[in-house]
Amino acid sequence: MSDQYTMEQEEIFSKVMRAGRRTYFFDVRATKAGDFYLTITESKKFTNDDGSYHYKKHKIYLYKEDFNEFRDNLEEMINYVIDEKGEEVISERHQKDFKRENNDVAETVESNGNADPSNFTDIEFDDI
Numbered sequence: 099m100s101d102q103y104t105m106e107q108e109e110i111f112s113k114v115m116r117a118g119r120r121t122y123f124f125d126v127r128a129t130k131a132g133d134f135y136l137t138i139t140e141s142k143k144f145t146n147d148d149g150s151y152h153y154k155k156h157k158i159y160l161y162k163e164d165f166n167e168f169r170d171n172l173e174e175m176i177n178y179v180i181d182e183k184g185e186e187v188i189s190e191r192h193q194k195d196f197k198r199e200n201n202d203v204a205e206t207v208e209s210n211g212n213a214d215p216s217n218f219t220d221i222e223f224d225d226i
Contacts, residue, residue, distance in 0.1 A: 110134060119143050136160040 111126040123139040138158045145151045160168055 133162065135162065136165075 109125055110128055113124045115122040115124070119142055121141045121143075123137070123141065125137045125139070126134050127137060128134055136159075138160065140156045141153050142155075143151055143153055
């Protein structure tokens with residue numbers, strides 16, 4: 099039996115989730131004994147200075163005996179983050195192509211890149 103045939107038989111069900119530079123792969127695989135387990139792979143694309151690119155991958159193997167506890171912990175962590183910070187993705191502001199809906203901050207910077215001091219409020223350390 100070829101390795102390719104064995105690999106194809108191992109992969110039972112797969113889903114892909116693209117998220118910007120990251121791609122997540124969810125794969126149900128079979129053990130040699132015929133039981134199932136889950137692999138979650140994060141693949142992140144990096145571009146080199148010369149324009150070529152490479153991927154870094156991180157993989158988690160999750161076995162059936164850990165499913166319930168893993169799901170409970172994941173759900174608890176997700177709920178905590180949403181309860182504390184909401185669903186807005188703050189980090190999008192730091193992306194190169196982020197377009198701000200409100201130009202208040204952009205208006206405070208002159209065309210030469212220096213901040214216009216007339217648009218700022220004086221604050222004393224005693225005020226903090």
